[in-house]
Amino acid sequence: MTQVAQQFIAAADLPERGQPLAGGTFFTRYWLNGEERALVLLGDELSGEWGEYGLDVPGAKSYSDGEANTRAMAEAGSKIAIKALELGAHIPSCLEGQLVMAAKADGLVTLREDRFHWLSTQYSAHCAYGMGFGGGWLGYGGKDDERVVRPVRSLPIR
Template sequence: MTTIAAPVQTPTIPGTPFAGGFYVGRFQIDGQQYALIVSPKTAGTLTGKWGEFGQDVPGARSYNDGRANTLAMAEAGSELAQQALALNINGLDDWYIPSRDELELCYRYLKPTAGENYCSFRDGDNASSLPVGYPYTEDTPAQTPAEAFRDGGAEAFNPRWYWASTQFSPDYAWGQTFDDGYQNVDHKDYQCRARAVRRELVL
């Protein structure tokens, strides 16, 4: 049975232990505010294909609702999504693969490296985040001040590509690199990392 969380007070500092994982930031879905929580690295990091190349998953097109995307992926046969939904971490079982905008929040607030950001057309653009996220500059966002999430830290994202749960087309899905923040799409049948997240209603 899936645990349904009641509204709770949330931290304000990214990387703070909270609600089974670590607080990332705030975002919205249909006007409702949520706190995004990233899973502990060891327990919540998965590797696999997003799905099958050429298979359309209409329910996985949301840019902000990663849980809805992940449920649709799992129903379509994605083993990666099924693994995420099966996670039980610190007594909580509502983990999922982040959407494009949720994954961007993880990079923006928990960037592991001190290097320059990739600044192409719209990298970092995030209409779902609170406050709204604007495209990256070379220096913004900076490396996270959360020590555990800095490069080499126990909770740090690897400076590699991570899947988002947002489908781009029957062949491609969104993802992001955590060395410079580059956002793009990749073949769904590539083996890549994903890191589970969950969310809490904000009072």
């Protein structure tokens, strides 16, 4: 069942970084597609393959828009993308993953450091980007590798 997530946040209602918001931890403001947004890291951890090895997913190539990437992944049959969307969230893009890493470095969020986390940005038909939050490594791996995901929510700021 899909959870109904908060749709937007008023600028005056934004909490301090590192504080609860929309079922997770608010950690930064950023711009996406001409709109200022609040990024929230959920506590949920998903695990699985990014998707089918060798299947090109043209809609999952954005370095900034994780929600669009995640929707394209789900349409292509990705189980972890479907699970993230059911939470009312998405898998972070490369940009959003870097913002999560910055929040970790600032002590605002805690992340597993023993495994690479999938990002929603596709590298090729065979590989997708992943992030190692122990050292902040951005790399890529075979889409059929099992990795973890920490979903995020991105709320428009009004």
